Amino acid sequence: MFHRRRATMAAFLLPAIAVYSVFMLYPLVRGLYLSFTDSLGGPVAHFVGLQQYRAMADDPAVSAALWHTVLYAVVVVVVQNGLGLLFASMLFRRPRVRQALNVVLLTPTLISPVMAAFIWSYLLAPGGGLNGLLDAVGLGSLRHVWLGDPHTALYAVAAVNVWMFTGYSCAIFLASYMSMPTELLEAAALDGARGWRRFRSIEWPLLAPALTVNVTLSLIGSLKVFEFPLVLTNGGPAGATDTLTLLVYRNIFGGGKFALGIALSVLLLVTVVVLSSATNSLLRLRERRI
């Protein structure tokens, strides 16, 4: 009786396995294969070994895009989690406004990236909201063509990303704060630990798991960023905000370099997997030491 039961239960898996294999695993394997061919998307594809990867390595636009992607991720991870932590620690100490402000900070997270990019493309425009605000408060000298200057464009796009997801980092840190053992915090208070000292030796170690989660999530999310640079700058000015995802998209669906686009997507996969698992292992190791 129990054998038949197990067999029926195992059959529950079949629909999920079928859909997942056909629409995820098979394309993944086929993509890896196609990156070693000269496929143009049609039925003909010759095996060409590492040719696409060599073409990639020789193309300065690719190394530039890889660098932009990593720099963008670093900026977003540091600033977003720094601000999120700052907000969370302040909210934790103010129980009366905690819940309300947490929800307010989360609102931008709900907006789709395309819509957030719409809003900010006006705010960051030369005659737009931010420059107008700077004029209004007498800081007109700081006016800038934020998205048009190759030196600031990538940071401006990153700022939009940070605006959208800081509330999210904050919510995760705050949840970690709320789960701290009260006895420990009380004992620390009795011993006179306050301010920076209390944060550094009591709260910071207890926040380690939340930090791991936050850093890992924001790292993966920002390495895969697509809509923000697409809508805000479309890679410009002069390729200053070209990311790996934009190159993949352009090569596959517009450049006639189908196989090269696929090889680029493999580079993206490797970047995401290597950076996220390295960061994750380091942070876990750190958790265990604390």
Place this chain on the structure above:
Amino acid sequence: MTSETSRLPVTAQVTSPRKPRRAGRLGSGLGTALLWVGTALFVLPFLFTVVTSLRTAADVARAPLGVPHSFTLKNFSDAFHQIHYGPSTLNTLLITGLSCVCITVLGSLAGYPLARITAGWSTAVYRLFILGTSIPVFVVVAPLYLLMRDMNLLDTYAGVVFIYTAINLPLAVFFYTSFIRSIPVDLEEAAALDGCGAFRTFFVVVLPLLRPVTSTLLTFVALQVWNDLLVPLVFLQDPGKRTVMVNAYSFIDPHTVQPTTLFPAALLGVLPLLVIFVFFQRQVVAGMSAGAVK
């Protein structure tokens, strides 16, 4: 990448009984002021968008940051037509709804045996699903395009729903498997002794218990699917089947369009989500914290 989610804080609703010590009143007051200013900076762009979208173009041109003189809903009706809001909202709703159903059904069905059968192969299948949480959709988008073309699924809702189901199944499997593992097995054993087969046990005993994890999963999945641009942009080119995000992206160039057209379009695009957020605030917060394993 996945095991840390087991201790992922799921909700920020708990209230602490601890009262902070009122030491350094000045410092605390300064901190509170900073907190309010900081929060205001985050909300300001949003409020500005709402206010500007209700002003006339002439009023905005006169003083973009000034006090509004007249309000109008005309911008919204213009944007409504420009991005074909009615049909594209229906398309997006259809795609989001169908994807949610498929992900829930396939995910919970798969989670049950994966949680209850302890054998080498079931662990292997579970790992294979979890692998999917770290694959960016960009990596499979080109081969998927070829596959859809060969299966005649380009420009069909079914194709897009299949893709969303495949993308989100790893997360659903992870959610359901870990949730069912935390349910005591006694009830199911009792049902089996009473003669319930695996099917009836699942639908009568297990399924009703899955409501909380399902609502968390669905808020996250619905947000993802509604907001997504890439999949419908690539796989739905028939103008009649486009989603809100694709229409907004294709019909509006944010660098040439006036804010009085741009902002209402942006707000219309997120309106359904804001409504959901108001009603399901708790689940959304939980879903976003827990769901973001991706």
